[in-house]
Every structure is written in C-alpha cells, then in structure tokens.
Amino acid sequence: METASKDHKAFPVTATPTTEPASGRSIEPVSMTLYDADFQGFSDQLGASFERYGFAVIADHGLDAAIIDAALEDAKAFFALPEEVKRRYHQPGTGGARGLTPFGVEAAKGATTVDLKEFWHVGRELPEGHPYRKYMRDNVWPTEVPGFREHLYGMFSAMDALGRRILRAIARHLQLGDDYFEDKVQLGNSVLRMLHYPPVPADAPGVRAGAHEDINVITLLLGAEEAGLQLKDADGEWLDIAPPPNALVVNIGDMLQRLTNHVLPSTTHRVVNPAPERRGFARYSTPFFLHFNPDFVIESLPSTVTPENPDRYAGKAIMAEDFLTERLREIRLI
Numbered sequence: 365m366e367t368a369s370k371d372h373k374a375f376p377v378t379a380t381p382t383t384e385p386a387s388g389r390s391i392e393p394v395s396m397t398l399y400d401a402d403f404q405g406f407s408d409q410l411g412a413s414f415e416r417y418g419f420a421v422i423a424d425h426g427l428d429a430a431i432i433d434a435a436l437e438d439a440k441a442f443f444a445l446p447e448e449v450k451r452r453y454h455q456p457g458t459g460g461a462r463g464l465t466p467f468g469v470e471a472a473k474g475a476t477t478v479d480l481k482e483f484w485h486v487g488r489e490l491p492e493g494h495p496y497r498k499y500m501r502d503n504v505w506p507t508e509v510p511g512f513r514e515h516l517y518g519m520f521s522a523m524d525a526l527g528r529r530i531l532r533a534i535a536r537h538l539q540l541g542d543d544y545f546e547d548k549v550q551l552g553n554s555v556l557r558m559l560h561y562p563p564v565p566a567d568a569p570g571v572r573a574g575a576h577e578d579i580n581v582i583t584l585l586l587g588a589e590e591a592g593l594q595l596k597d598a599d600g601e602w603l604d605i606a607p608p609p610n611a612l613v614v615n616i617g618d619m620l621q622r623l624t625n626h627v628l629p630s631t632t633h634r635v636v637n638p639a640p641e642r643r644g645f646a647r648y649s650t651p652f653f654l655h656f657n658p659d660f661v662i663e664s665l666p667s668t669v670t671p672e673n674p675d676r677y678a679g680k681a682i683m684a685e686d687f688l689t690e691r692l693r694e695i696r697l698i
C-alpha cells in the first residue's frame with residue numbers, strides 16, 4: 365500500500381535488472397552510538413546522507429534483537445502455512461491495509477507484472493472511541509501462530525519509538541526544535557510490513573519489487589542484508605544498498621519530501637531479483653512506514669523555501685490522510 369512509481373517507463377520492471385551495471389558507490393553507515401555522545405554530529409551525518417541519497421544506513425540502532433527475532437520467526441512461520449490458510453487473512457478491497465496481501469497482488473504503478481512478494485501489515489491500535497479510529501482499520505491476527513500478535517505488535521512499538529528518535533535528529537538537521545515532529549507523528553497512521561520474497565525461478569516474470577517511492581514520512585527497514593535493494597541515484601544510476609549485518613536502512617518518503625519542499629528527497633528504489641547463486645533463497649525484510657497523524661496538514665516548511673528553491677506546493681496544503689488516500693487511489697489499491 366505504500367508504493368507508487370513515477371518513472372516506470374525509464375526503467376521497465378520487465379527488464380532483467382540484475383544485468384544492469386550497478387555503480388560502485390555506497391552509503392557510509394552512521395553509528396547511532398553518536399546519538400547520545402554528539403547529537404549534533406549524528407544529525408549532521410544523517411542529514412548529509414539524506415540530502416545526498418534520500419537514504420541513510422544506521423548501525424548500532426539499539427533495537428532489542430529479541431523483539432526483532434521473535435517477530436521475524438513468527439512471520440516466517442505464518443508465511444510457511446498453506447496458501448488457503450494464509451488467504452483467510454486477506455481483505456480484498458482494503459488496499460492491504462491490514463493482514464495479508466498475497467503473492468501476486470501488488471504491482472508498482474504502471475508495471476506490467478506483479479511484484480514477486482507477499483506481506484503482512486500491522487497498524488496502530490487505539491482505544492475504543494478515539495477520534496483517529498476512523499482512519500485506522502482494526503488489526504487482524506492469525507490464530508495459527510501463537511505469540512504472533514504479541515511479538516508483531518512489540519516490533520511495531522519498537523520501530524515506532526525508534527522512528528521518533530530518528531525524527532529528532534532530522535528536526536535538528538532542519539533547524540527546527542528537536543521535538544518538532546513529536547506531536548505530529550505520535551499517533552501516526554504507521555504500518556509495519558513483514559515482507560516475504562520467495563525463491564525466484566530463473567525464468568520468473570517481473571521483479572521482487574518494482575521501482576517506486578514510499579508515500580509516508582520516513583521508512584525504517586531491517587533485513588536488507590540479503591541483496592537486491594537498489595536506489596536510483598541523482599544521475600540515474602542504480603546503486604546497491606548493502607548494509608552491514610543488523611544495520612537499519614532509513615529512507616525519506618513522499619510526505620517528508622513534500623514538507624521539506626524536496627530538500628530531503630524521496631528516492632526511487634526497487635528490489636531486483638537475486639543472482640543465480642541466491643535464487644534458491646527467500647528474502648525477508650521488514651519496512652516500518654512511519655506516517656504523520658492523520659489530520660496533520662502538510663505544507664512546505666518556510667525555512668525550505670528560498671529564491672533558488674521556490675515553494676513547489678504553494679496553495680496546495682493537504683491533510684496527511686487525504687494525501688495517503690489520493691496516492692492509494694492513484695495506484696488503485698482502494
């Protein structure tokens with residue numbers, strides 16, 4: 365539900381991307397140990413990486429490995445269930461907002477083939493009667509995997525907290541108050557996506573994930589050590605993202621690009637099919653799409669509007685929820 369492509373024509377997803385040259389550039393990881401030792405230094409490094417690539421690689425993120433492992437093991441156990449059992453948790457017509465989106469359903473905008481993936485979505489739980497409940501569907505939980513609910517929601521909460529920490533550094537980089545984002549995302553319509561890319565036959569049509577941009581504020585991604593994730597660099601070259609073990613990949617989504625009048629770019633990315641020696645391996649990755657609170661109004665931050673970078677969205681303020689709905693319609697998910 366978080367994906368759309370602007371430029372599929374330039375990079376048809378039906379091409380054989382693994383044969384395209386990937387440039388030798390790579391993103392320098394930033395260590396989160398700097399966060400407490402030298403917050404300004406951390407913010408500067410993170411901000412520089414985002415301005416340059418729209419992506420950053422964060423080492424030493426401090427997430428509890430036990431929380432991640434428990435959620436991942438449960439997701440793997442779920443994906444290993446028979447197809448007809450899994451499909452009980454598919455809710456057609458809801459854009460895959462919660463529960464399972466089966467293999468062969470999602471495609472990047474304009475793509476002629478579907479992505480070679482299936483995924484499970486977990487969203488925020490709010491108390492009965494909360495005014496934001498109308499924007500957020502109820503989660504669904506499989507009964508076949510004991511612990512799934514507790515572990516998956518534990519991971520949602522851990523990623524949510526880490527995302528808010530990272531946003532403090534982004535706020536510092538943008539010379540806003542460090543807590544600028546706090547009351548704008550604390551009840552955001554965020555989604556944890558547990559992704560399963562099965563082994564890929566040599567003659568598979570399509571790619572694991574076609575070229576797209578994320579719709580949300582920032583995305584926190586674990587599991588990109590298994591190769592395939594690439595970003596489209598400013599000069600049009602595809603650049604492999606090869607994080608060190610256990611590192612977190614973070615990228616800017618369309619909502620933050622819009623808020624910052626493109627000072628922080630939402631970069632096109634994709635997941636290409638594996639090299640022959642890795643074709644027999646599944647890939648599991650877990651993006652957390654951090655969203656604004658549904659009623660936050662997105663308009664260019666005054667500090668990002670300059671004579672060299674005039675407001676690209678003058679007179680186009682939009683509520684986060686309307687922006688999301690518009691984008692999901694564009695990609696025909698709702």
Ligand SMILES: O=C(O)CCC(=O)C(=O)O
Binds near residue numbers: 588649
């Ligand atoms: O699996 C990955 O590495 C990235 C997935 C992604 O870009 C997405 O789901 O939006």
Ligand SMILES: [Fe+2]
Binds near residue numbers: 367576577633
């Ligand atoms: Fe993405």
